[in-house]
Amino acid sequence: MSKTILYDGLNLSLSKGTGVATYTRGLMSAAHSLGYQTGVVHGLAGKVPKDPILREVVLFDDTSNRKPGAAFIARRWLRRQIGAPFGVKPVPITFSGTVILKSVQSQFGDSGMVYASNDVFQLARHHFKRYGNSLSMKFDAQPDLLHCTYPLPLVAKRALNVYTIHDLVPLRLPYLTEDDKRYHYRMLKALVKRADHIVTVSDTSRADIINVLGVDESRITNTYQAVHVPESLREKTEDVVADEIAGIFHLDWKGYFLFFGAFEPKKNISRLIEAYLAAKTTKPLIIVGAPGWKGAETKELIDDDRFRFYVRSEDRIVPQRQIQRFDFVSYPLLISLIRGARAVLFPSLYEGFGLPVLESMQLGTPVLSSTEGSIPEIAGRSALLVDPYNTEDMRKAITSLDQDDALCDAYAKAGPKQAARFSTERYQQKVSTLYDTLLNG
Incomplete structure (x- = not known):
């Protein structure tokens, strides 16, 4: 038995x-x-x-x-x-x-x-x-x-x-x-x-x-x-994923940055937002996570009306948020958001493992993450790692990912190879x- x-x-x-x-x-x-x-x-x-x-x-x-x-x-x-x-x-x-x-x-x-x-x-x-x-x-x-x-x-x-x-x-x-x-x-x-x-x-x-x-x-x-992402989600074509994120979130394929994870102080979201805004990118930052302990101040920062931009839709000027937050999305939609992102931004101050980093690398999405905790051990050289306490270093890294297609392509190819070590x-x-x-x- x-x-x-x-x-x-x-x-x-x-x-x-x-x-x-x-x-x-x-x-x-x-x-x-x-x-x-x-x-x-x-x-x-x-x-x-x-x-x-x-x-x-x-x-x-x-x-x-x-x-x-x-x-x-x-x-x-x-x-x-x-x-x-x-x-x-x-x-x-x-x-x-x-x-x-x-x-x-x-x-x-x-x-x-x-x-x-x-x-x-x-x-x-x-x-x-x-x-x-x-x-x-x-x-x-x-x-x-x-x-x-x-x-x-x-x-x-x-x-x-x-x-x-x-x-x-x-x-x-x-x-x-x-x-x-x-x-x-x-x-x-x-x-x-x-x-x-x-x-x-x-x-x-x-x-x-x-x-x-x-x-x-x-x-x-x-x-x-x-991390095991079901085959049915991994094998969706780029066109199908692009249609999903456009229809549900009004986002363009590879036209946004993404953070997902617990909404808590160690995730370093306030410094991330500061660095993102300083990078002056036109790509919106999507944050998936509900505010938890000490999350109220960060939520206020995210929801600040100053962080809006305007786009032309047919014959109208439509306001959109530069930083958009969702408390929760279903797992299949989260996988589509990861796949469609220009890069996942995860500059945590400390992680015991760092599942979002591994998930994103496995799906071939470039990752910006942290030199602290276990992240270097998990990401190796297949993610762009920065000092999470240094907002200027983070800003430079976001700018590089925003403007350098070759850099993104290199991390997109390296990520799945590194993730395979954790099969x-x-x-x-x-x-x-x-x-x-x-x-x-």
Whole structure:
């Protein structure tokens, strides 16, 4: 019988997705293709229903805009204060066919089995704060390994427990995140001490974790990451993609710059906008991302009415925004936006891996990115890297990409070759070695 690996569903249930969700789905897909049974543990906002059909329905219920009642808030607060000193027992969910899954199947990944527990991820955090140890989970069908794809104080009883730490940004750049740094540091120190193994996604992050948290080199593995863009999206002709971005976004093929990713301070969007405006290009800057922590000021800058230009459409003069922002676009449309861009601009101050860089290079779009964090490790010489703290260097780079067709062509050709070093096949080999060593070594 094949071994069973469970994963946390912390990020999988988010409708707009995150880099960690992409990582989780990729990791589950790799494990599934290697012959392991895979499953996911989800957290539900309320009690897990006893009725199996209602349990299935509630798992997919979108409660993001629903205001909880006072009684619910009081019960949740009390539960979090007490924690779960005797652990929790996630309940299995069987898919009966009641819920039509066509719209959400890909979001939840290759999960052969699904479990749910009341508020399990937030409960784990509060449990650690109260008791100083991880929240234990007991399962009727015992897994062989629990792999938390994000550092969570969770542990599966009588199983191997593995944790992915993508980066140490909250500790290395504490002024750029809203995390509770005291909690985060203590939790990570406790996590790496008792973990059966630590996984990370770059040599840069691996060195950080060893140096800052004191993890022995033999107990941490860098698997990198991989990006798989479906063939149906990669094989769309340029004409089809050009029609899509023109019809939906009113943009010209290779006639705009693009940033996409989380809208947070470490992404360096304010300096990017400053450099972009100073470059005096006529190509608009498209930003895909919803404002998060400390995003209000950047949003105001983006939406400033000064950043408009005017174009002639038939017999009319039409105002357009020089900087345009979209909170969210679907994955197929994002792929089309990447393919149609003159270049992707991603001057992050620090990344544990940098998925947008790899995605863009794989699709043959030139990339401007950063000399900080893991980006040089991932991009090699196949992207235009600048000091993300130096706005003038960034301005010069944007101007070069704007005006130099030969430069763009060179990066467009080099990108896919570099991206091939992070292929799905290579990733599966690394994941296979990791799990085989842990489960069979």
